[in-house]
Amino acid sequence: MSEEKTILHARNKHRSRYNFxxxxxxxxxxxxxxxxxSHGGESIDFADPLAVKMLNKALLKHFYGISNWDIPENYLCPPIPGRADYVHYLADLLAQSNAGIVPKGKAVKGLxxxxxxxCIYPIIGVQEYGWTFAGSDIDPLAVKTARAIVAANPVLSNSISCRLQNNRQHIFKDIVKPGELFDFTMCNPPFHASAAEAQSGTRRKLQNLGKLKGKEAVLNFGGQHSELWYEGGELVFIRNMVEDSALIASQCLWFSSLVSKSSNLPFIYKTLQYAGVKEIKTIEMAQGQKISRFVAWSFLTEAEQREWAQKRWRS
Structure with a gap:
């Protein structure tokens, strides 16, 4: 009998320990x-980037029917259970505007x-709920690789579009088209403020895994500059996202972003209030010993949220 990680979302397929x-x-x-x-159980070396990538390939194939998935060396290879949690909690958030029912199918569109x-978030959203997605990135190779994953897996090909953001100062501008509607946006922002800070974080992780031993730090989950750090760090990125979201306030039901540090929340709340949002929600998630969270905001009143759901998902 597999031991359950009851802290993960109830619909998360990864609540049990990995069945190797x-x-x-x-x-x-x-x-x-x-x-x-050392505990007598089967596992992989989580300090080995290739082992982590191979585990992800296995999880995506076994649980989500994705037979063709690969990423270039040194690109972010995220832990899938935590990514799945974000998707499932977003589904619950949408349900609050839909009489408690999680909306499914292509009528639901995420960014x-x-x-x-x-391409992890869109893969999970498409395969778990049948949603459609757009995804944006400032890295041309990341966009090219994500497009290749979508094209190589027929279950994804009509459900995900990958868009290149040419201006790193913009987040929604030039990505969200005039009149285009999204039911939610999601983001795992770069939380380091510099390359040096990102490297320091990598060294701490490897020391905790007992794998450093004087060697050059190699991030086990990979990551490029744009994935790991942003000038000013997470707070500046999210502030810019909030300001950008106000420009398309009526085109999205819920905007959201992961927030790595709870100490950043007061500043984020003030930024949201200044932007004139109508509702803010903070949703906590947990994986292992780590507590994570995302903040969601809407420029629509509760009545307008219900009206949105009625028109978009029940028409």
């Missing part, structure tokens, strides 16, 4: 990376800011 024999059956290439750990080469 099953995952290896789905992706035999995972086999060389699995070994018995992933910072799509990355991995």
């Amino acid at each position: 024999p099953e995952l290896i059956r789905s992706l035999p290439d995972l086999y060389p990376f699995v070994a018995i750990n 992933d800011i910072g799509l990355g080469a991995n």
